[in-house]
Amino acid sequence: MSAARIAVVFGSDSDWPVMEGCVKQLRAFDVAPHVEVMSAHRSPDRVAEFARDAEKNGVEVIIAAAGMSNALAGAVAAHTCLPVIGIPLDGGSLKGFEALLSTVQMPPGMPVATVSVGAAGATNAALLAIQILARGDKKLADAYRSFKAKQAARVAEKNQALQDKIKS
Numbered sequence: 001m002s003a004a005r006i007a008v009v010f011g012s013d014s015d016w017p018v019m020e021g022c023v024k025q026l027r028a029f030d031v032a033p034h035v036e037v038m039s040a041h042r043s044p045d046r047v048a049e050f051a052r053d054a055e056k057n058g059v060e061v062i063i064a065a066a067g068m069s070n071a072l073a074g075a076v077a078a079h080t081c082l083p084v085i086g087i088p089l090d091g092g093s094l095k096g097f098e099a100l101l102s103t104v105q106m107p108p109g110m111p112v113a114t115v116s117v118g119a120a121g122a123t124n125a126a127l128l129a130i131q132i133l134a135r136g137d138k139k140l141a142d143a144y145r146s147f148k149a150k151q152a153a154r155v156a157e158k159n160q161a162l163q164d165k166i167k168s
Contacts (some may be wrong), residue, residue, distance in 0.1 A: 002057065002101045004031075004032060004033050004034035004059060004061065004138045005031060005033075005059065005060045005061070005133055006026055006031055006034070006059065006061050006063065006129045006133070007033060007035075007036070007050075007054055007061075007062045007063070008023060008026070008032040008033045008034070008035045008036075008063045008065075009036050009037070009038050009046060009047075009050065009062065009063070009064050009072065009076065009104065010037060010038075010064070010065040010066060010072070010074050010087075010089075011036075011038070011039045011040070011063070011065070011066035011067065011070075011089075012037060012039070012067075013037050014039075014068075015065060015067070015089055015091075016121050017067070018065070018087075018089060018118055019035075019122055021088075021119050021122045021123055021126075022036060022063060022065075022087070022122035022123065022125055022126045023126075024131065025122075025123050025127065025130075026126045026130070027127035028032050029130050029140060029143050029144070029147075030109055030143075031115050031129075031130065031133070031140075033063075034057075034059065036050070038050060038072070039066075039072065039088065040066065040069075040071035040072040040074075040075040042071075044075065044162065044165050046078070047072065047076060047125070048069055048075070048078075048079045049076050050076070051075070051076045051077075051078070051079035051080040051082050051102075052080065054079060054080055054082055055081070055082055055150070059082060060082065060133060061081075061082060061083050061084075061129040061132050061133065062076055062080065062082055062083070062084045062085070062100075062113075063084075063085045063087065063125045063126070063129055063160045064084055064085070064086055064087070065086070065087035065088075065089050065090070065121075065125075066089060066091070066123065067089040067090060067091020067092055067099050068086075068091050068092045068097040068098060069097065069100060069102050070086060070088050070089070070090065070098075070100075070102040070103045071099070071102065072086075073085075073086030073106075073112045073114075074086075074103075074106055074110060074112060075088075075104075075114050077106070077110050077111065077158070077163075078110060081117075083113065083130055083132055084111075084112050084113065085112070085113045085115065085125045085129060086102075086103035086104075086112040086113065086114045086115070086125075087115055087117075087118075087121045087122055088102070088103045088104075088114070088116075088118075088119065088120060088121065089098040090117055092116050094119075096117035096118060096119040097117070099117065100114070100116075112133045113128060115128065127144075129143055131144060133149040
């Protein structure tokens with residue numbers, strides 16, 4: 001495993017189109033994550049090994065995504081003391097709602113931070129991981145503050161455009 005501060009793991013290569021957004025968001029902050037497909041049900045030994053070794057391999061935050069039962073985030077959390085962020089993915093008949101409930105309803109003592117279903121959740125998971133790392137990394141904290149300021153500036157520009165439009 002490469003020395004990456006954030007690991008992004010997901011249950012299937014078919015999840016890549018959504019998870020690519022997470023990886024791109026991390027790379028926008030110059031954070032190159034470790035990315036790997038693993039399944040809580042189909043490769044449980046790999047999940048356990050990965051989670052147990054993540055901290056000694058330099059990982060500080062793990063982002064875990066899967067659809068249906070989304071057991072991956074909980075399985076990872078069971079084997080590490082690192083923060084785990086779960087992304088429920090749309091993979092079942094309930095369009096991701098089942099994965100959301102599975103991720104957010106972890107038993108006491110097994111916390112998994114949970115974001116929204118799908119692409120928005122993938123982006124927010126990346127940003128939450130950046131915020132966690134930024135607590136001890138001034139350069140990353142400054143980059144995150146700049147990101148937030150740019151977001152606010154874009155909203156102000158859109159508001160000004162709307163104000164100009166409704167005045168005419």
